[in-house]
Amino acid sequence: MSTPPRRYDDEASLLARAHRFAGWSIAELAREIAHPLPKDPTRSKGAIGHLVERALGADRGSLPGPDFASGIELKTLPVDARGKPAESTFVTVLSDKDLELPWASSHARAKLLHVLFVPVESRTVRGFAERRFGRAFVWRPTEEDELVLADDWAHLTERVLVHGEVRASEGVALQIRPKGKNAEDTTRRADDDGAPTRQLKRAFYLRASFTESILARSGLAR
DNA sequence: CCATGATCATTG
DNA sequence: CAATGATCATGG
Numbered sequence: 614m615s616t617p618p619r620r621y622d623d624e625a626s627l628l629a630r631a632h633r634f635a636g637w638s639i640a641e642l643a644r645e646i647a648h649p650l651p652k653d654p655t656r657s658k659g660a661i662g663h664l665v666e667r668a669l670g671a672d673r674g675s676l677p678g679p680d681f682a683s684g685i686e687l688k689t690l691p692v693d694a695r696g697k698p699a700e701s702t703f704v705t706v707l708s709d710k711d712l713e714l715p716w717a718s719s720h721a722r723a724k725l726l727h728v729l730f731v732p733v734e735s736r737t738v739r740g741f742a743e744r745r746f747g748r749a750f751v752w753r754p755t756e757e758d759e760l761v762l763a764d765d766w767a768h769l770t771e772r773v774l775v776h777g778e779v780r781a782s783e784g785v786a787l788q789i790r791p792k793g794k795n796a797e798d799t800t801r802r803a804d805d806d807g808a809p810t811r812q813l814k815r816a817f818y819l820r821a822s823f824t825e826s827i828l829a830r831s832g833l834a835r
Numbered sequence: 836c837c838a839t840g841a842t843c844a845t846t847g
Numbered sequence: 848c849a850a851t852g853a854t855c856a857t858g859g
Contacts, residue, residue, distance in 0.1 A: 655843070656855055658840075658842040658843075658854085658856070659839075659840030659841045659842085659857075660840085660841090660856085662839085662841060663839090663840060663841095666840080674838090674857095676858095676859080688841095689840085689841080691841090700843095701841095701850090701851095703840075706837090736842080782850080788851090790851070790853090791851090791853055791854080792841095792853095792854095793853085796852095796853070796854085798854090813852095820850095821849085838859080839856100839858075840855105841856095842853105842854085843853080844851105844853080845850105845851090845852085846849105846852090847849095847851095
């Protein structure tokens with residue numbers, strides 16, 4: 614058995630690689646690395662994420678954990694014509710285990726400690742292949758970010774524990790929304806009386822308003 | 836089934 | 848027109 618090659622991709626190296634294609638279009642980057650683009654982008658929602666993963670050398674596939682051995686998580690960030698995030702950012706699927714852990718030891722926090730954001734024009738700006746990349750930047754949560762996230766985490770997980778349900782409107786930076794193939798994509802769970810039941814698969818997302826503040830700060834920093 | 840990558844499309 | 852709730856694709 615051979616061990617898959619593991620490069621140690623540090624922050625500076627990843628930033629340099631990502632900055633190379635700032636200003637490029639999806640089609641240009643895809644051609645550069647000979648990466649096929651989907652014929653129907655609407656049915657290939659993760660296509661840009663996969664393209665950037667390959668361009669930066671992420672090779673962990675769909676294994677759990679950060680994209681790079683260095684612990685850095687890669688996220689594309691769709692931005693509208695005004696430069697503001699057009700969508701929320703997926704963090705991690707909600708599991709029963711999450712409900713027993715504080716923010717500090719959560720899987721979500723582990724993924725958000727060191728993030729490389731790669732901005733890309735959203736579909737509201739121009740056609741799929743012509744959408745251009747922005748300048749990548751790194752985010753590490755500040756102490757204040759962590760306070761907000763920890764507070765949301767405590768609130769949201771308690772809502773799920775006590776009520777079983779939680780609205781997407783709850784949470785300042787984090788929110789819980791569906792995440793699955795469709796409405797039939799459920800997960801096993803114990804109800805209030807401890808009886809087994811099924812529950813729509815859900816996940817944590819970062820609100821666009823939160824990534825907007827992150828984006829604004831990164832702009833001021835350079 | 837688990838996880839990864841997200842955006843779509845309807846609603847308010 | 849932003850936000851919520853729903854959905855799509857791929858790999859192990």
